[in-house]
Amino acid sequence: MSVAHDPLDPSTWVVTAGRPGRAGEPLNYPISPVSTFAHGAERIYSRGDSTPAWEALETVLGGLEEADAVSFASGMAAAAAVFAPLPTGSRVLLPDDCYHGVVKLAENGSQQARWTVERLPMTDTDGWCSRMGSVDLAWIESPTNPLLETADLTTILRAGSGTSTLVAVDNTFATALRQRPLDLGADLCMQSSTKFIGGHSDLLGGVVTTRRPDLLKQLRETRSLQGATPGALETFLALRGVRTMALRLDRAESTARFLVKQLSEHPAVFNVRYPGFGSMVSFETLDGERADRLCQALGVIIHATSLGGVESTLERRAATPGQEHLPAGLIRFSVGCEAPGDLWADLQQALQT
Numbered sequence: 560m561s562v563a564h565d566p567l568d569p570s571t572w573v574v575t576a577g578r579p580g581r582a583g584e585p586l587n588y589p590i591s592p593v594s595t596f597a598h599g600a601e602r603i604y605s606r607g608d609s610t611p612a613w614e615a616l617e618t619v620l621g622g623l624e625e626a627d628a629v630s631f632a633s634g635m636a637a638a639a640a641v642f643a644p645l646p647t648g649s650r651v652l653l654p655d656d657c658y659h660g661v662v663k664l665a666e667n668g669s670q671q672a673r674w675t676v677e678r679l680p681m682t683d684t685d686g687w688c689s690r691m692g693s694v695d696l697a698w699i700e701s702p703t704n705p706l707l708e709t710a711d712l713t714t715i716l717r718a719g720s721g722t723s724t725l726v727a728v729d730n731t732f733a734t735a736l737r738q739r740p741l742d743l744g745a746d747l748c749m750q751s752s753t754k755f756i757g758g759h760s761d762l763l764g765g766v767v768t769t770r771r772p773d774l775l776k777q778l779r780e781t782r783s784l785q786g787a788t789p790g791a792l793e794t795f796l797a798l799r800g801v802r803t804m805a806l807r808l809d810r811a812e813s814t815a816r817f818l819v820k821q822l823s824e825h826p827a828v829f830n831v832r833y834p835g836f837g838s839m840v841s842f843e844t845l846d847g848e849r850a851d852r853l854c855q856a857l858g859v860i861i862h863a864t865s866l867g868g869v870e871s872t873l874e875r876r877a878a879t880p881g882q883e884h885l886p887a888g889l890i891r892f893s894v895g896c897e898a899p900g901d902l903w904a905d906l907q908q909a910l911q912t
């Protein structure tokens with residue numbers, strides 16, 4: 560008989576956690592569309608009382624960070640649940656480079672005079688540290704989307720802990736397998752499970768983890784009141800996807816390292832950005848026209864937005880509405896699980912056009 564380690568390695572945890580487990584039951588929670596439960600037990604109505612499948616997914620995702628997890632209908636729903644309880648007149652700090660949906664969310668709230676927004680480069684560690692205790696919400700994103708800047712999380716989170724500032728980290732690009740901000744003092748950690756957790760570009764989902772019971776209660780209440788609940792099919796797919804997250808990420812990361820080296824040596828490519836872990840890479844071509852041609856010439860890699868799937872995708876970010884401030888030739892590249900040689904051959908032929 561084999562003896563499991565305690566705690567389990569994360570790659571074992573994602574495979575084994577959150578299963579029904581009793582004799583005669585299926586190994587996986589079935590797709591179970593449910594709004595209401597027969598009276599007489601704890602669960603009454605799923606929006607407020609959760610479902611066994613959401614809880615299974617939350618067990619897997621929370622356990623990866625030794626925290627509690629609350630799953631949402633999308634990454635944006637998860638982000639909105641962090642902003643929702645801020646009292647009117649709050650001060651919010653955001654990175655200069657930040658997922659544009661979250662920027663829009665913050666800007667909308669600021670236009671409605673709910674809060675004010677300040678932006679700082681994620682690399683300005685002193686600037687971030689000096690705001691701790693004076694801003695109400697510090698929303699960190701690291702690595703940032705799409706410029707892949709990384710925060711000195713240890714220093715910034717140490718400065719934030721014990722202050723009145725609520726510190727949240729968007730961990731979508733790193734995942735809990737590469738970075739655990741709650742260990743370093745973050746109050747909340749958010750991920751779009753649409754990306755690496757799901758891993759197959761077939762669902763929308765989001766998750767927030769926390770070790771603070773007061774924030775857990777608030778997140779669940781916000782999810783219920785905003786109705787931002789995950790769908791039954793999406794929950795099933797996220798659970799199915801997360802089982803292979805460690806495998807997928809290892810594979811994609813090693814391919815990303817190989818491609819970063821190749822791209823850095825290619826004469827038509829500039830400013831290759833890679834945070835040193837994970838499978839997100841950004842690079843520049845000389846101008847927008849060349850970047851567009853590259854996108855059109857791909858054969859294996861898919862020209863599409865989003866990231867974190869088994870399939871490699873890339874796009875010219877400045878072509879996205881609201882992202883025109885980015886370098887025109889900037890390509891954001893999500894490396895997938897295909898053979899490294901095939902991906903490099905595809906990029907090489909596309910760069911030639």
Ligand SMILES: Cc1ncc(COP(=O)(O)O)c(C=O)c1O
Pocket residue numbers: 633634635636658660700704729731732750751752753754763764765865
């Ligand atoms: C870093 C980051 N955070 C949040 C989101 C929003 O997630 P979703 O699309 O699941 O709402 C995205 C989506 O691309 C993202 O890249």
